[in-house]
Each structure stands twice: as C-alpha cells, then as structure tokens.
Amino acid sequence: xxxxxxxxxxxxxxxxxxxxxxxxxxxxxxxxxxxxxxxxxxxxxxxxxxxxxxxxxxxxxxxxxxxxxxxxxxxxxxxxxxxxxxxxxxxxxxxxxxxxxxxxxxxxxxxxxxxxxxxxxxxxxxxxxxxxxxxxxxxxxxxxxxxxxxxxxxxxxxxxxxxxxxxxxxxxxxxxxxxxxxxxxxxxxxxxxxxxxxxxxxxxxxxxxxxxxxxxxxxxxxxxxxxxxxxxxxxxxxxxxxxxxxxxxxxxxxxxxxxxxxxxxxxxxxxxxxxxxxxxxxxxxxxxxxxxxxxxxxxxxxxxxxxxxxxxxxxxxxxxxxx
Numbered sequence: 001x002x003x004x005x006x007x008x009x010x011x012x013x014x015x016x017x018x019x020x021x022x023x024x025x026x027x028x029x030x031x032x033x034x035x036x037x038x039x040x041x042x043x044x045x046x047x048x049x050x051x052x053x054x055x056x057x058x059x060x061x062x063x064x065x066x067x068x069x070x071x072x073x074x075x076x077x078x079x080x081x082x083x084x085x086x087x088x089x090x091x092x093x094x095x096x097x098x099x100x101x102x103x104x105x106x107x108x109x110x111x112x113x114x115x116x117x118x119x120x121x122x123x124x125x126x127x128x129x130x131x132x133x134x135x136x137x138x139x140x141x142x143x144x145x146x147x148x149x150x151x152x153x154x155x156x157x158x159x160x161x162x163x164x165x166x167x168x169x170x171x172x173x174x175x176x177x178x179x180x181x182x183x184x185x186x187x188x189x190x191x192x193x194x195x196x197x198x199x200x201x202x203x204x205x206x207x208x209x210x211x212x213x214x215x216x217x218x219x220x221x222x223x224x225x226x227x228x229x230x231x232x233x234x235x236x237x238x239x240x241x242x243x244x245x246x247x248x249x250x251x252x253x254x255x256x257x258x259x260x261x262x263x264x265x266x267x268x269x270x271x272x273x274x275x276x277x278x279x280x281x282x283x284x285x286x287x288x289x290x291x292x293x294x295x296x297x298x299x300x301x302x303x304x305x306x307x308x309x310x311x312x313x314x315x316x317x318x319x320x321x322x323x
Contacts, residue, residue, distance in 0.1 A: 031069070047059040056264075086250060088146070107300060109251045110291075121182050121206065121209060139175075140164055151185045183206075189282060229245075293316065
C-alpha cells in the first residue's frame with residue numbers, strides 16, 4: 001500500500017468516525033413563535049447554546065404560533081420543547097379552561113422573562129385604586145389577548161368591575177390620549193412600562209393602580225395560574241413601587257424529553273452569561289433560576305429539578321416533579 005493510498009484510507013476512516021459521531025447526536029425540535037417577534041431571536045440563541053454546550057444534542061428552532069401551538073405540537077410529539085406562558089401551561093397541566101378535563105403531560109424547564117400586567121390610567125381620571133374603576137370606561141387588555149382574558153379573570157376573582165371598552169393597541173392608546181377611555185391593562189417590558197404606555201405618558205400624566213395586600217393574598221390563594229409580583233419604584237419616571245399580577249414566559253418540555261437531556265439543556269442555559277441577554281434585552285443580567293422560582297406554576301421536569309437542587313435551590317411544592 002503506497003503512501004497516497006494510506007493517506008486516502010486514513011482520511012476516509014476519520015471522516016467516517018466523525019460522521020458517525022455527528023449521526024449519534026440526538027436531534028431536538030424547539031418550538032418558538034413568529035419570526036417577527038423578539039422572542040424568536042431569544043430561541044435562536046437557546047438553540048445555539050444547546051448545540052454548543054449540551055453534549056450529544058442538536059437543536060433546531062421551529063417557527064410556530066407560540067404557546068397553544070407549541071403545546072399541541074408537544075402533545076403530538078412533533079416538537080420536544082418550546083415557548084409557553086406560565087398561565088396557559090398551568091391550565092394545560094391541570095386540565096382547566098380550554099383544556100377542561102384533558103390535562104396535558106408537560107413540565108417546566110425554565111422561565112426567562114416576566115410579563116407584569118400594569119393597570120394604567122390617566123392621572124386626571126381621579127381613579128385612586130382598582131375599586132374606583134367601577135363604571136369607568138376602561139380597556140382590560142387588547143382584544144383577544146392573554147392580558148384581556150387574565151384581567152377579566154382577576155377582576156371576577158376580586159369582585160371588581162369596569163365599563164369595558166374593546167380594541168386594538170392603536171385604538172386604545174388613541175382613546176386614552178383623547179380622554180375617551182380612562183385607562184387600560186398592558187403587559188410590561190420586564191420591570192418597566194411598555195412603549196405604548198410611555199407614548200401615552202409623553203402627553204398625559206398617568207397613574208398605575210396596584211393591588212392591595214388583601215387583593216394580592218386573594219389572588220395568590222385563588223388563582224394558581226398567575227403570580228403576584230412587586231414592581232420596584234422606577235417602572236417609569238415618578239412611578240412608585242406597586243404590586244400587580246403577572247405571568248411568565250418560559251420553556252416547557254413534552255413527555256419524551258429524558259431526564260439527562262433536560263438536565264444538560266437547563267445546565268447550558270443557566271451557565272450562560274451573555275448569549276441570551278444579547279438576544280433579548282429583558283433577559284440581560286436576569287437570574288433565570290430565581291425568575292423560574294418566582295413565576296413557575298407547574299412542576300419542573302425531573303432533569304431541571306435536578307439542576308436546581310444541585311445548585312442549592314429549595315423548590316416550592318408546586319414546582320416539585322410529581323414523581
């Protein structure tokens with residue numbers, strides 16, 4: 001065998017071994033959301049972290065219709081993990097609301113951002129608290145949104161009411177500016193007010209209506225699908241600290257993701273110091289483990305729970321795996 005033949009044979013063997021190793025990687029499909037959303041960019045970063053840091057796993061990010069679509073796909077085994085909101089995944093796991101009598105076999109991996117629901121009113125509406133919205137023209141959230149549905153559930157639970165006005169973000173922001181509507185509920189951008197609220201505030205002084213301690217206690221005991229959060233002073237200039245209800249946005253897994261694979265994925269995510277924050281501003285500098293403990297509403301995947309316990313976190317009962 002001459003030297004050229006030996007070199008070619010060696011190259012063939014090396015290529016074959018490398019190809020076999022690559023083929024041995026387990027392929028995972030990760031459900032995200034619309035490619036136009038900032039959350040899609042976050043999931044691209046998640047996929048890259050899995051591929052670079054979770055040995056033996058190869059992740060492909062799939063554009064989807066977000067939470068409900070992802071949960072249906074996980075149920076059918078079409079994706080392995082994906083974006084969910086913590087309120088809707090709680091409905092799915094407990095078999096309530098749209099999942100009445102049909103609980104889904106899903107578990108939480110981590111939460112990466114919160115969506116505080118801010119009750120914003122014109123300051124000149126003279127509404128001092130949530131009870132003061134009775135009979136006042138008020139938008140509970142953009143028509144058809146999770147915010148709208150959650151606000152109405154919260155108001156029903158607390159015995160509150162308002163003269164609900166429905167509409168799109170553009171319609172409602174204009175109506176508030178023109179003093180045809182007193183206020184609305186709008187998801188925050190992390191611990192800050194969102195851009196549409198800041199747009200209103202450039203022309204019209206605003207007031208944020210928070211929960212009383214008694215209202216917060218009622219929601220905590222009667223609405224397990226949401227969280228009550230403390231927003232520190234500074235959500236916008238001059239806005240004092242307040243309590244409000246919130247849900248989180250995170251990643252859940254279907255029933256076929258193994259404990260070992262879930263552990264490797266969560267470890268890669270939790271040890272990352274820059275990629276996720278670079279992909280989505282609200283994630284920058286956030287302690288994802290603490291955020292998961294704060295917003296989580298369903299049991300963690302056993303592999304995720306293993307990482308949390310190894311790193312000294314005490315899991316509340318609602319996050320402990322069933323088995």
